[in-house]
Amino acid sequence: MRDFDLPELEQVLAIAGLDGSTHLGRVVLSEAQRMKETEPAALEARPCAGRFAAALQDAKQRRGGAVIAEFKRASPSLGAFAADRDFDTQLRAYQAGGAACVSVLAEPALFQGSVEDVRAAARYGMPRIYKGFVMGAAHLQEAQASGAEAVLLIARVLKGYTAQFAAAARQAGLEPLIELHDLGEIAFARDAGAQLIGINARDLASFAIGSPDASPLRDAFPDALLIRESGLREPQDIKDAFAQGFDAVLIGEALMRSDNPRAFLEAAYA
Numbered sequence: 001m002r003d004f005d006l007p008e009l010e011q012v013l014a015i016a017g018l019d020g021s022t023h024l025g026r027v028v029l030s031e032a033q034r035m036k037e038t039e040p041a042a043l044e045a046r047p048c049a050g051r052f053a054a055a056l057q058d059a060k061q062r063r064g065g066a067v068i069a070e071f072k073r074a075s076p077s078l079g080a081f082a083a084d085r086d087f088d089t090q091l092r093a094y095q096a097g098g099a100a101c102v103s104v105l106a107e108p109a110l111f112q113g114s115v116e117d118v119r120a121a122a123r124y125g126m127p128r129i130y131k132g133f134v135m136g137a138a139h140l141q142e143a144q145a146s147g148a149e150a151v152l153l154i155a156r157v158l159k160g161y162t163a164q165f166a167a168a169a170r171q172a173g174l175e176p177l178i179e180l181h182d183l184g185e186i187a188f189a190r191d192a193g194a195q196l197i198g199i200n201a202r203d204l205a206s207f208a209i210g211s212p213d214a215s216p217l218r219d220a221f222p223d224a225l226l227i228r229e230s231g232l233r234e235p236q237d238i239k240d241a242f243a244q245g246f247d248a249v250l251i252g253e254a255l256m257r258s259d260n261p262r263a264f265l266e267a268a269y270a
């Protein structure tokens with residue numbers, strides 16, 4: 001499975017066209033280093049059960065849209081903004097509030113995430129996405145070992161390797177969610193046969209939040225589940241995203257800062 005690594009981890013920044021001083025560049029460098037220090041283990045072939053997509057589809061049909069609730073203590077742009085949040089209390093609130101799935105940060109250095117968090121979220125029954133910065137077989141192995149149902153693949157980072165990583169993820173029993181940052185990346189998702197497509201509203205260069213439009217994505221991917229990610233502040237923002245044609249949203253910071261994440265989610269569905 002080493003064949004699935006990008007050619008040289010040191011070259012990842014160049015391949016992605018990223019500056020190492022940007023937030024995303026810092027994460028990519030830090031993860032490349034962590035993976036170099038990780039002993040690669042075998043990636044087992046496993047069937048892909050499709051539980052993550054099924055939970056999104058089910059919420060869409062029953063409630064008009066699905067929420068992927070993220071557990072995130074810190075981020076490169078904000079620092080440790082929710083370091084004291086109790087993991088179990090937060091996950092319980094996500095479950096009670098009706099989140100269809102959870103996104104759990106696995107990256108340790110800048111997001112204060114861990115594979116143990118991904119594993120522990122299984123206690124709450126919602127399908128999980130391993131939220132990391134996959135750049136090699138060792139990351140897919142870590143995602144598989146975490147027991148997650150799905151894995152994030154960032155086309156902005158993987159570029160022309162996205163399809164290869166998506167195929168390897170599926171062979172490993174992981175549903176790939178292909179994250180795009182702009183519509184110029186549509187071809188990477190198409191080549192990957194993406195069925196779960198996230199569009200990140202956060203410009204990873206300026207960190208400004210934009211308003212991505214679902215319709216060009218729907219035209220390109222009539223049958224895929226479209227997920228609007230980042231920068232959702234209020235329950236109404238979730239309603240608006242569903243009304244704009246997104247099937248699902250991925251929301252982290254606002255839920256982590258909320259005094260009552262359960263009520264926040266319930267208001268989004270009211």
Ligand SMILES: O=C(O)c1ccccc1NCC(=O)[C@H](O)[C@H](O)COP(=O)(O)O
Pocket residue numbers: 023024027070072075076077078200202204229230231232250251252253254
């Ligand atoms: O947020 C950052 O600082 C960041 C830096 C580098 C790469 C990714 C980054 N953020 C990841 C995300 O975009 C979010 O965790 C996710 O989409 C949820 O967004 P939000 O609801 O705004 O927390």
